[in-house]
Amino acid sequence: MEHKTEKSILIKYKEYEGINNLPEEDRALVDMAVKAASESSYAPYSGFHVGAAVLMENGKVVCGSNQENASYPCGLCAERTALFYAHSKYPKSSVSAIAIAAVSDGNVVSFPVYPCGACRQALLESQHRKGSPIRIIMHGSEKTQIVNGVESLLPFSFKLGQ
Ligand code: THU
Numbered sequence: 619m620e621h622k623t624e625k626s627i628l629i630k631y632k633e634y635e636g637i638n639n640l641p642e643e644d645r646a647l648v649d650m651a652v653k654a655a656s657e658s659s660y661a662p663y664s665g666f667h668v669g670a671a672v673l674m675e676n677g678k679v680v681c682g683s684n685q686e687n688a689s690y691p692c693g694l695c696a697e698r699t700a701l702f703y704a705h706s707k708y709p710k711s712s713v714s715a716i717a718i719a720a721v722s723d724g725n726v727v728s729f730p731v732y733p734c735g736a737c738r739q740a741l742l743e744s745q746h747r748k749g750s751p752i753r754i755i756m757h758g759s760e761k762t763q764i765v766n767g768v769e770s771l772l773p774f775s776f777k778l779g780q
Pocket of ligand 1: 661664666668683684685686693694695696697731732733734737
């Protein structure tokens, strides 16, 4: 008798071709992420300008961008810049959605920008604070993908006391 089972995890996501096909609220959030990437990113080392726009449950939007450093590990991704700023500014509210986009060589990149592992862990903390799924909008000029819930990006996640 075998003492193993094979299991699988299903990840559901929505995919839209082109920004004009996105629901209006998501499009507005993506536009703000692109604006942050274009106007406030500091990325002299990679040339990859990332922006994130966080929609809070109180209706406010907080934007952030990647901030690099000559000592590379000191830099911070756009997602965590925006998330930490949002929680600092509105500690009693919670995060409903985040849009992520990037600009390279003056153009919005064509592929969806996925958050790195550390940002997924930070997003998970925001989701725990909220107690319900956060909508994550990962934008590219050719296609935009949306997941509802951080577990779709981080299925086996670390929790204290497990
Ligand atoms: N970066 C982000 O801001 N967000 C991500 O999800 C991935 C990577 C930044 C870090 C660095 O400044 C640049 O993109 C290139 O890795």
